[in-house]
Amino acid sequence: MTRLARQTLIVIYEARFPNTPTWTPGPLIFQHRHVRSTTQARSDYYSAKAARILYGTADQPRRWHNPATHTTGDITITGVELLRATDQPDAPGLIAIHLRPRPGTLIELLRSLAGRRDAPPPGFDPQDLLDGQAKVESGGRPFTVSFITPAGQGLPRLYRHPRYWRWPAPSQWLWAMASRTTHTDYPPDPKNLEPADADVIRLSIDWHAVVLRDAMAVTGLRPDQGAGDTFFGYADLYLRSIYLDAILLGILQNQALTQLEARMTTALDSSMATTMTHLEREVSTFRHQLWSQHLTPRRAPNQLLAAYQREHALRERFEQILTEISDYNRLTRDDETQRVNSAVVLFTLVTVPAGIALALLQVLETQDPRLITTIIATCLILTALLLRTRSARLALHALRRRFTP
Numbered sequence: 001m002t003r004l005a006r007q008t009l010i011v012i013y014e015a016r017f018p019n020t021p022t023w024t025p026g027p028l029i030f031q032h033r034h035v036r037s038t039t040q041a042r043s044d045y046y047s048a049k050a051a052r053i054l055y056g057t058a059d060q061p062r063r064w065h066n067p068a069t070h071t072t073g074d075i076t077i078t079g080v081e082l083l084r085a086t087d088q089p090d091a092p093g094l095i096a097i098h099l100r101p102r103p104g105t106l107i108e109l110l111r112s113l114a115g116r117r118d119a120p121p122p123g124f125d126p127q128d129l130l131d132g133q134a135k136v137e138s139g140g141r142p143f144t145v146s147f148i149t150p151a152g153q154g155l156p157r158l159y160r161h162p163r164y165w166r167w168p169a170p171s172q173w174l175w176a177m178a179s180r181t182t183h184t185d186y187p188p189d190p191k192n193l194e195p196a197d198a199d200v201i202r203l204s205i206d207w208h209a210v211v212l213r214d215a216m217a218v219t220g221l222r223p224d225q226g227a228g229d230t231f232f233g234y235a236d237l238y239l240r241s242i243y244l245d246a247i248l249l250g251i252l253q254n255q256a257l258t259q260l261e262a263r264m265t266t267a268l269d270s271s272m273a274t275t276m277t278h279l280e281r282e283v284s285t286f287r288h289q290l291w292s293q294h295l296t297p298r299r300a301p302n303q304l305l306a307a308y309q310r311e312h313a314l315r316e317r318f319e320q321i322l323t324e325i326s327d328y329n330r331l332t333r334d335d336e337t338q339r340v341n342s343a344v345v346l347f348t349l350v351t352v353p354a355g356i357a358l359a360l361l362q363v364l365e366t367q368d369p370r371l372i373t374t375i376i377a378t379c380l381i382l383t384a385l386l387l388r389t390r391s392a393r394l395a396l397h398a399l400r401r402r403f404t405p
Contacts, residue, residue: 003156005224007106008147008236010244011113012251013095013126015134017084023133025061027054028079028098030240032233037241039063045242050295053252054245060087064133073123074102075109080129085252085290092255094248095134097126098240106146107158107176113142114180114214141214143251146177147239149207149220149232159183163190170208170219174200177217178210201303207235211307216247238300246301249292250308256286257317264324279325291318353382 026039035041043051056062064082071077077099084093101109111119126136148155155169158176161183167190175188201209209218218239224232260282293309295301309315357379364371 003151003153004103004106004148005151005226006147006149006220006232006236007100007103008145008239009099009101009106009109010145010240011097011099011126012143012145012248013097014137014140014251014255015082015093015095015130016137017082017091017093017134018089020087021064021082021084021133023064023066023082023131025056025064027063027241027245028065028067028081030237032237033230035234035237037237042242042245045298046245046296046301047292047294050245050249050292053249053290053292054083066129066131074105075123076100077124077129082130082134083248083252084134085255092259093134094251095126095130095136096244096248097124097129099124106148107182110144110146110177110180110215111182111185113144115141116181116185143247144177144180144215145218145239145244145247146215147218147220147236148173148177149224149229150222152223154223155219159188164188166190170221173219174208174210174217177219178212178215180215199307201300201307203235203300206231209304211247211304211311213311216304216308242301243304246295246304247308249290249295250305250312250314253290253292253309253314254312256290257314257321260286260321261317264321279328283321283325353379 027037027042030037039055043055046054052062054063062084066080068080069076069078077097079098081096081098082093083096084091086092108119109122112122126142130136150170155173157164157169158172159167164172176182179186199210201211203209203218206222207218207220209216218235220232220235227233260279263279263282293302293306293315295305357376
């Protein structure tokens with residue numbers, strides 16, 4: 001597995017930001033020939049909404065980076081990026097660690113990051129690379145973005161069993177990197193080896209990509225000429241900048257939707273009116289700040305984001321949240337209508353007998369205490385009888401629920 005001309009790996013962790021990072025604002029800057037992936041260049045590439053999410057503004061940046069390079073074991077760290085979702089205290093966000101593994105170790109490193117059985121530790125601790133700027137969320141598996149190109153003799157085959165002879169080597173690498181598995185972890189079914197056309201993102205005739213649940217894999221389809229290969233030099237730059245940003249946006253959307261779903265599960269544990277106000281505000285904020293399906297007039301980033309959204313069912317989950325909020329709104333309206341009707345029923349049952357008694361006393365114009373007492377007693381008895389009817393009991397029960405914590 002040493003016939004690789006180029007290896008790029010980016011590991012993305014979910015994190016929390018207790019304070020505003022102090023690293024250099026903006027994303028990591030990569031350069032190939034005359035092209036530099038500066039904040040301004042990326043902002044011009046994306047829509048204003050997407051750029052604001054990914055980079056923030058000059059006064060309120062969302063992105064910071066540390067370009068320091070160092071080697072640990074078989075891995076060379078080439079830079080770390082931070083992306084904070086909001087400016088709130090303890091805000092969620094992402095950490096993107098750019099690294100280059102030693103030739104021949106990429107698949108094993110991906111297996112380690114995925115937590116496969118018998119896989120060794122990755123060889124680095126992401127928390128050690130942050131200098132206290134953020135705190136990595138525990139328990140989750142990182143998302144990986146990997147890119148390889150073949151040397152002159154082409155890519156080696158990863159699955160050598162005869163039943164996989166019809167499976168091209170580039171497709172084998174796409175599957176292995178995107179699933180972060182080997183034949184031992186998960187032997188693919190020979191009857192279903194080639195991904196469907198909708199699953200393969202054909203960036204050009206020279207490189208293809210696949211996005212699965214926890215990884216994006218990109219493979220060059222022709223030999224890489226090394227430092228003198230103009231196309232793959234630009235491809236590597238695009239992957240680590242604008243294409244990575246499309247995936248980062250998808251992960252932020254996934255984070256926010258997961259939080260909204262958690263809020264929905266506890267929606268009925270508190271006051272319905274208060275809950276609905278908060279939920280609608282959060283959904284509105286998500287829709288206007290994070291939710292996007294069209295990033296740029298260019299095709300590739302939109303395809304990458306759509307593939308990530310499809311793998312995590314983001315569109316369906318968002319529609320489900322909107323449906324549930326609509327149901328909660330209907331329940332809220334029904335409860336409010338029931339409370340109003342109950343109050344009207346009780347008011348009527350109490351005031352009608354009293355009104356009859358007052359009218360009767362006014363008509364009789366009597367000063368006899370016994371007659372007055374008899375009329376008042378009759379009014380109270382009638383009111384008590386009316387309050388024992390089924391309609392009155394239902395109204396009392398509805399109002400009791402309204403005022404009972």
